[in-house]
Amino acid sequence: MSRFDPTASCVLDLFAEHLPHKPYCTDDLTAGLQIRSLKTALQRAYIQHNHPGMIWAMVYDVDRACVNPTDWWPIWESVGLPPPNIAVMNHRTKRGHLIYLLEAGVCRTELAHLKPLRYIASIERVYTAVLGADPGYAGLICKNPFNDRWQVWEIHGNPYTLGDLAAYVDLTAKAAKLPSEASESFGLGRNCTMFDTGRFWAYGAVREYWAPNGLGRWSKAVLERLQAINGEFPQPLPFAEVKATAKSISGWTWRNMTPAGLQDLIERTHTPEKQAERGMKATNQVEAGIASGQARRLFREQDRATARLMRAQGHTQRAIAASLGVALGTVNAWLRGEGEQPKSV
Template identity: 85%
Template structure:
């Protein structure tokens, strides 16, 4: 693919009505794409997908002493573009992705965590601004900036990940600060919100209750977002809330849970569980743990989540029990 295609690839996935501005101190506006492309700063990614990774390098992208690009010094691959201040040569390094990464669907939490780890690793390697929110970047279509189109070949996450050590503790176990900036905010909000939703949805089961449930999820995610030093845009919070509320409402249903309870709690099975509980109590098992293991609703929820493909560890986290307890609950149903 020719290098000249870098700009068209950048433009291909821009939001239809992105945030934009000519003056950061004056705030951001939402404008039609045709208008936004004339502004100095533009939103590169929509609320639902990540197609562009941007790094804010607060020094000359080409070292004036030895003329080495900062990415070569850091041992990273060539960015697709560098969009720089004409005077200082400071600017944004732009990497284009071959496939977008969803920020909202439950099934895509793993790649979202993966791209957040890559983002942290590249930020550290480039000594880029870790507090850069990523909402807007220097617009490569605006004449204010010096634009260096380097190549037009988008990257896979695997290709980007090959250049950094993603097993490093600072990457695999991010600090509170790194979870509060960049894509780490999406991961934190998404993961925290969905764990709460698995249990909370049961409080909202009622005819025509989806609207109230959706409002409750949105309110919860707005509270989580409000704790970040630089909160995510409302559009991203709303998209994530819609995904979580819709998924849990479709999958975690009272009918499905009741059916599972009826199939896994026959009189014979209950009698066997009672015998086991008695033996455990006689063996000195803590009463609190025994009460947890005797919770029919949590047992049924665990089996329902397992049937939907969740790992035992994930179920344990959601229900607040040890993984061995989940294993025991699941084996009872076999």
């Protein structure tokens, strides 16, 4: 791509289009962040570039010269990545932030968008590794390209799809495929980890709040749970992101994990046809070389969760055993919590 792309003249407008209406901003990182109107924030040296619930810009904090100051050979060309839309750099050191704009935003919170969130988190991990960017970068604020403190390179105004960005890297590589402390505790990996951990807890916990006017107490409980999860990260997510995710999880579970909904789920997932299908799946897994013990554990966990949900609805242990096709003693052990693996939060 030409370094004199004619679309570069509109790239700052694209960046500003999806900024929060009241972003975090500051002129001095040591003094902390303030929430200000967008008009005021645009005058600050650092600005929040994404909404709490949406990702429109992927930003990488490169702690070395983004370009060679003698011939302006850019770091992304050296490592075979596509050019960012904007580079915002320190005038002297040329260190700074590389900003890739997205053609379509990716939601951080809704259940229906969890797959794209994992996809973009994988892309972020690999780009961070290839660029040698800081994996501990919190991702809340970036160097403001509208501020004169920085040297700004408006490279081009063509936003990327996730597929465009993924085409330059191998997402099946070990760094992208396998979970690790770095991948799960930094960047967008934190959103995935918090969302998964929070929602799996919520599926079982919501039954304790089934009562008239219970939604308020349930929403508060989910938020507290997610704040505790967030507190375990080396670089916690901003409260606004935690709050948005908690609202999504509490609202979805309250609407969908009702007594009637759970009864319908049990009836749909434990028909003779479904049981036969699960047995066939386990057989196929074994034939494919996957340990049968892993498959059995998966099904046992599902049945254990179903047993607890049925018990919460008032079913007897004998009725639960008959429905799931297991021994009465097995149901009794499940309800007492025997044989469970400890869960980390």
